[in-house]
Amino acid sequence: MRTTLFIICLLTVFIDCRAQSWDLRKHEKDIRVFTRKLDTTDINEYKAVMVANTSAAHALQVITDADNLWQWNAATKSSKLVRKISDNELILYIRNDLPWPIRDREHVCHITISKNDDKEFYITIDPAKESEIPSSDEVIRISNFKGHWSIRELDPGKVEITQQLYGDPNGPIPAWLLNACLTEMPLDSFRNLKLILEN
Numbered sequence: 001m002r003t004t005l006f007i008i009c010l011l012t013v014f015i016d017c018r019a020q021s022w023d024l025r026k027h028e029k030d031i032r033v034f035t036r037k038l039d040t041t042d043i044n045e046y047k048a049v050m051v052a053n054t055s056a057a058h059a060l061q062v063i064t065d066a067d068n069l070w071q072w073n074a075a076t077k078s079s080k081l082v083r084k085i086s087d088n089e090l091i092l093y094i095r096n097d098l099p100w101p102i103r104d105r106e107h108v109c110h111i112t113i114s115k116n117d118d119k120e121f122y123i124t125i126d127p128a129k130e131s132e133i134p135s136s137d138e139v140i141r142i143s144n145f146k147g148h149w150s151i152r153e154l155d156p157g158k159v160e161i162t163q164q165l166y167g168d169p170n171g172p173i174p175a176w177l178l179n180a181c182l183t184e185m186p187l188d189s190f191r192n193l194k195l196i197l198e199n
Contacts, residue, residue: 022047025183031190035182038166042175045166048186052161054197056153059161060121062196063149064111066092072192074185077104082133088113091128095139105169107142108132119153125165144168161193 022034030051035044052059062068066081069092073079077097084090090111098104110128115121125147135141147165154160163186169178 026187028187028191031187031194033183033186033190035179041166041168042179043166043168044179044182045164046182046186047162047164048190049160049162050190050194051154051158052194052197053158055118055157056121056151056159057118059151059159059197060113060115060123062193063123063151063161064090064113066090069094072189072196074188074192082108082128088115091132093133102173103171104139105142105171106136106139107145107167121149121151123149123151125149140169140171142167142170144170161190163190 020037020039022036024032025035026033032049034047034049036047037044062072066079069079070076073094075096075098077095079092079094082091082093090113092109092111094107094109096105096107108128108130110126112124112126113121114123125145127143127145130141130143145165145167147163147167150160150162152160
């Protein structure tokens with residue numbers, strides 16, 4: 001399993017080389033939010049990093065709890081587990097609540113969990129197959145996104161949590177407007193997540 005985690009991290013470094021360097025946009029207590037430009041799109045990618053007083057196993061349980069993800073993930077109207085393929089592979093559904101006149105967005109994620117004992121986890125986020133759940137005419141389905149979480153124990157009772165994500169919302173939302181949200185939304189999510197993890 002250690003070899004698998006090393007290969008995933010190596011691939012992440014290789015992909016990172018094809019993008020611009022990270023710019024720190026917000027630093028609040030134990031949370032930092034970065035964004036960067038990509039070579040192939042006007043939509044930026046973000047990375048949020050947080051230190052929380054919890055265990056790696058507890059952080060993994062909360063982050064992958066699809067039915068309750070809406071409680072802490074910013075602008076999320078609803079979320080649910082669609083299918084559990086195995087202990088390390090899940091299909092989950094998320095609906096984002098966006099202000100009028102922008103239509104709500106939804107995405108169906110294929111989550112894969114890799115672990116190095118109970119102190120380090122890596123979670124990939126990819127689009128699931130369209131057949132997993134029918135799309136709705138009420139919302140726009142996002143199908144172009146990719147990201148990951150990493151959860152790493154620093155000391156007993158203290159972990160570093162990182163989320164890195166790129167997503168094209170599909171539809172007439174200007175890139176400048178979307179990029180303007182890529183600091184506050186991850187920051188709100190991590191504030192909420194930190195409260196749940198530490199209480």
